[in-house]
Amino acid sequence: AQSVTQLGSHVSVSEGALVLLRCNYSSSVPPYLFWYVQYPNQGLQLLLKYTSAATLVKGINGFEAEFKKSETSFHLTKPSAHMSDAAEYFCAVSAPTGGGNKLTFGTGTQLKVEL
Amino acid sequence: ETGVTQSPTHLIKTRGQQVTLRCSSQSGHNTVSWYQQALGQGPQFIFQYYREEENGRGNFPPRFSGLQFPNYSSELNVNALELDDSALYLCASSGDSTYNEQFFGPGTRLTVL
Numbered sequence: 001a002q003s004v005t006q007l008g009s010h011v012s013v014s015e016g017a018l019v020l021l022r023c024n025y026s027s028s029v030p031p032y033l034f035w036y037v038q039y040p041n042q043g044l045q046l047l048l049k050y051t052s053a054a055t056l057v058k059g060i061n062g063f064e065a066e067f068k069k070s071e072t073s074f075h076l077t078k079p080s081a082h083m084s085d086a087a088e089y090f091c092a093v094s095a096p097t098g099g100g101n102k103l104t105f106g107t108g109t110q111l112k113v114e115l
Numbered sequence: 116e117t118g119v120t121q122s123p124t125h126l127i128k129t130r131g132q133q134v135t136l137r138c139s140s141q142s143g144h145n146t147v148s149w150y151q152q153a154l155g156q157g158p159q160f161i162f163q164y165y166r167e168e169e170n171g172r173g174n175f176p177p178r179f180s181g182l183q184f185p186n187y188s189s190e191l192n193v194n195a196l197e198l199d200d201s202a203l204y205l206c207a208s209s210g211d212s213t214y215n216e217q218f219f220g221p222g223t224r225l226t227v228l
Contacts, residue, residue, distance in 0.1 A: 036219075043119075043205055043219040044158070090157050100146060100170040103207075103217060105157030 002027045002095035006106035014114050019063075019078040021109045023091030026072065032094035033074045034103065035065055039087045047089075050074060061085070086113045119208050119220035127226045133194045136223045138206030140187040145210065146170070147189045148217060149181060152203040164189060193225075201227045 007022040036044040048059025150158035160173035164183035207217035
């Protein structure tokens with residue numbers, strides 16, 4: 001069964017500092033991995049996805065993530081945090097279910113950006 | 116291209132009642148998935164529909180049921196509501212993508228009193 005673990009339910013950074021949100025996955029097959037962002041009282045917006053084409057994936061809003069098979073990790077980074085990045089971030093892995101696929105999410109990391 | 120829409124935005128019900136939530140998929144998408152997100156948790160997969168047939172189900176009881184219509188809109192029905200059903204219900208649509216990229220609606224916030 002596929003699963004993801006997000007280390008750190010809350011992360012706080014200063015504006016302009018590096019953002020690092022951690023995600024480790026478990027999968028019996030080559031995984032498809034995703035990062036989603038959720039702003040208060042909103043749905044989920046896709047930041048980026050890993051589909052085995054390249055290990056370094058660039059997404060929207062300056063975020064990127066690197067797939068490391070040896071470490072079973074898919075950490076999300078951004079070189080310089082902005083106040084607008086404050087939100088909850090979810091890592092997810094695509095897993096087969098019946099004839100289709102479902103997303104299995106981590107528990108989320110709340111990112112706080114301080115002045 | 117329109118995105119995924121959901122209605123209503125908010126809903127308050129009492130324990131034991133029944134509720135229907137609605138979702139309109141993104142144009143051209145033939146697969147819809149429903150997720151339940153309890154407060155402070157990640158979304159949990161309820162079920163998925165593909166071309167009007169259930170295509171996978173998570174660990175939810177039968178009182179959670181769904182429908183998908185020929186125009187790819189869908190419904191989530193919950194019978195005999197319990198207090199623990201209070202959550203944000205998210206609908207996501209996807210097309211014939213190998214990568215299962217799912218596009219989420221804004222959700223329906225259900226409160227059960």
